[in-house]
Ligand SMILES: NC(=O)C1=CN([C@@H]2O[C@H](COP(=O)(O)OP(=O)(O)OC[C@H]3O[C@@H](n4cnc5c(N)ncnc54)[C@H](OP(=O)(O)O)[C@@H]3O)[C@@H](O)[C@H]2O)C=CC1
């Protein structure tokens with residue numbers, strides 16, 4: 001019956017015009033390929049209804065790709081109007097996380113931070129109230145290990161299974177179904193949802209116990225946050241010494257420190273434009289959580305600590321909802337105030 005729902009949804013999707021990101025045919029073929037390839041030769045097939053909680057910059061395109069691939073998706077978002085584009089693609093709606101979780105076999109959550117992830121999973125009307133044995137909950141938000149373990153405890157107390165699966169990759173990879181999943185927790189749930197992860201992403205890592213996915217994500221993002229600060233310093237210094245910062249972007253793109261992030265964001269940073277893909281407030285949250293992680297094992301990460309201060313300054317300049325590349329504005333402000341002294 002679930003498989004029939006899948007086929008119906010796929011047929012309906014074929015009637016709709018193609019949109020951004022992967023084509024419907026490619027997405028549907030990814031579900032089919034992932035379903036038939038299986039894990040360890042045992043064969044994995046996802047059957048059932050999929051819930052999605054949190055339709056922000058990342059959640060909306062991820063849920064949208066599942067719908068385009070023919071999945072039977074039910075959505076919820078705190079600000080209800082953000083559900084509308086998904087509903088017009090064919091998603092169903094439930095008025096609370098608990099009702100999504102109780103009407104679905106597996107529920108994904110993509111929320112802003114540790115507080116919102118815990119609230120949506122464990123709070124009043126939260127997903128855990130709708131969970132039961134046989135169901136799964138997959139949290140793809142970026143949180144710290146302690147929050148993830150707290151959520152795991154609450155979810156598994158209902159008899160349901162839990163997987164943490166934060167993602168590397170931003171708005172565009174989410175639209176294109178090219179995310180990287182950093183998963184940990186219940187391995188059988190990991191295998192069960194693999195076809196869905198393969199619709200939304202290009203690769204997936206299974207890292208063992210809950211907390212390892214969160215830690216991997218924070219380490220990756222602390223490197224990224226420091227790289228962005230260093231790149232910003234280079235752009236500003238090149239300009240100050242009379243070089244064209246656009247040429248710096250070009251030179252970097254051809255050498256050993258080339259990174260897609262520099263080529264993608266550099267040209268707009270030179271124009272002081274910061275269209276939001278990864279909100280600066282989330283980058284600062286990740287640095288804060290990475291610093292706490294480092295503290296927990298007495299590891300010194302002074303570069304990250306310095307970068308974090310700049311992101312905090314950028315937030316105080318009203319740039320929290322801009323792209324994290326707007327951290328360069330904090331450096332400009334510092335340069336101005338040191339010139340005045
Ligand atoms: N953007 C990016 O490039 C990437 C982001 N991430 C991580 O993914 C997560 C989501 O990021 P992104 O989509 O960019 O963020 P957004 O800020 O665009 O979306 C955040 C989502 O969380 C919801 N939310 C916030 N607070 C609450 C609350 N108290 N109760 C219920 N819902 C709440 C928002 O609801 P509402 O619409 O009502 O505000 C929204 O759905 C974050 O953890 C981020 O660090 C990971 C990889 C890349």
Ligand SMILES: O=CCCC(=O)O
Nearest residue numbers: 142168169170221278
């Ligand atoms: O958490 C956000 C990561 C953004 C990226 O990987 O480009």
